[in-house]
Amino acid sequence: xxxxxxxxxxxxxxxxxxxxxxxxxxxxxxxxxxxxxxxxxxxxxxxxxxxxxxxxxxxxxxxxxxxxxxxxxxxxxxxxxxxxxxxxxxxxxxxxxxxxxxxxxxxxxxxxxxxxxxxxxxxxxxxxxxxxxxxxxxxxxxxxxxxxxxxxxxxxxxxxxxxxxxxxxxxxxxxxxxxxxxxxxxxxxxxxxxxxxxxxxxxxxxxxxxxxxxxxxxxxxxxxxxxxxxxxxxxxxxxxxxxxxxxxxxxxxxxxx
Numbered sequence: 481x482x483x484x485x486x487x488x489x490x491x492x493x494x495x496x497x498x499x500x501x502x503x504x505x506x507x508x509x510x511x512x513x514x515x516x517x518x519x520x521x522x523x524x525x526x527x528x529x530x531x532x533x534x535x536x537x538x539x540x541x542x543x544x545x546x547x548x549x550x551x552x553x554x555x556x557x558x559x560x561x562x563x564x565x566x567x568x569x570x571x572x573x574x575x576x577x578x579x580x581x582x583x584x585x586x587x588x589x590x591x592x593x594x595x596x597x598x599x600x601x602x603x604x605x606x607x608x609x610x611x612x613x614x615x616x617x618x619x620x621x622x623x624x625x626x627x628x629x630x631x632x633x634x635x636x637x638x639x640x641x642x643x644x645x646x647x648x649x650x651x652x653x654x655x656x657x658x659x660x661x662x663x664x665x666x667x668x669x670x671x672x673x674x675x676x677x678x679x680x681x682x683x684x685x686x687x688x689x690x691x692x693x694x695x696x697x698x699x700x701x702x703x704x705x706x707x708x709x710x711x712x713x714x715x716x717x718x719x720x721x722x723x724x725x726x727x728x729x730x731x732x733x734x735x736x737x
Contacts, residue, residue: 489513497518501664502520521538621717641713660719661681662696663690
């Protein structure tokens with residue numbers, strides 16, 4: 481029997497494919513048999529990846545993103561699945577925010593994701609099948625800083641639920657993966673500047689570690705595969721237990737550590 485976790489003969493568009501999580505997504509989906517179309521801002525970002533094709537656009541520019549995707553669909557049709565992974569944030573709290581920062585976070589993380597997926601969803605619905613996974617964040621579930629990013633990522637959750645409810649009858653599924661801290665190269669400069677940083681980060685995680693990019697990718701693969709054919713409109717944290725509860729409260733208040 482063919483494994484329901486395989487994606488042989490399926491095409492998958494992965495955005496932010498050149499980043500830390502993106503590269504893991506490409507590797508995992510390729511290993512599962514998918515023809516992967518990598519999307520990022522520049523060809524150089526996609527070098528060395530096992531891609532069946534590539535699409536270039538800057539997701540911060542919603543109009544250009546939509547135009548590029550429209551052209552892709554006209555030439556190739558809609559992919560069988562999409563992993564909307566592209567995003568960006570800076571470490572911030574409310575005192576760091578202004579109108580420009582708020583607008584830029586929304587443009588990349590929410591508005592651009594909508595411009596990317598809206599034409600694809602229409603094509604998937606017309607065809608009668610398709611799966612989408614949005615890479616959101618635990619910031620969409622509770623506040624861990626980064627308020628503008630959190631608001632945008634929470635918007636993705638609401639948008640995915642709208643797709644699930646309104647396009648489910650046309651065979652389109654939409655789900656969300658919410659990573660916690662992921663050990664990508666983006667952490668390297670922070671750890672170089674402060675080698676003790678993890679001493680403050682890891683006690684918040686019940687598993688005692690950050691998650692790997694591959695763990696995030698495996699969750700996305702599951703939700704895109706036929707193994708999740710009955711699942712839509714869900715939010716799956718991949719967060720080493722962070723959102724399950726407050727480990728530091730238990731340790732410091734109840735256990736007295």
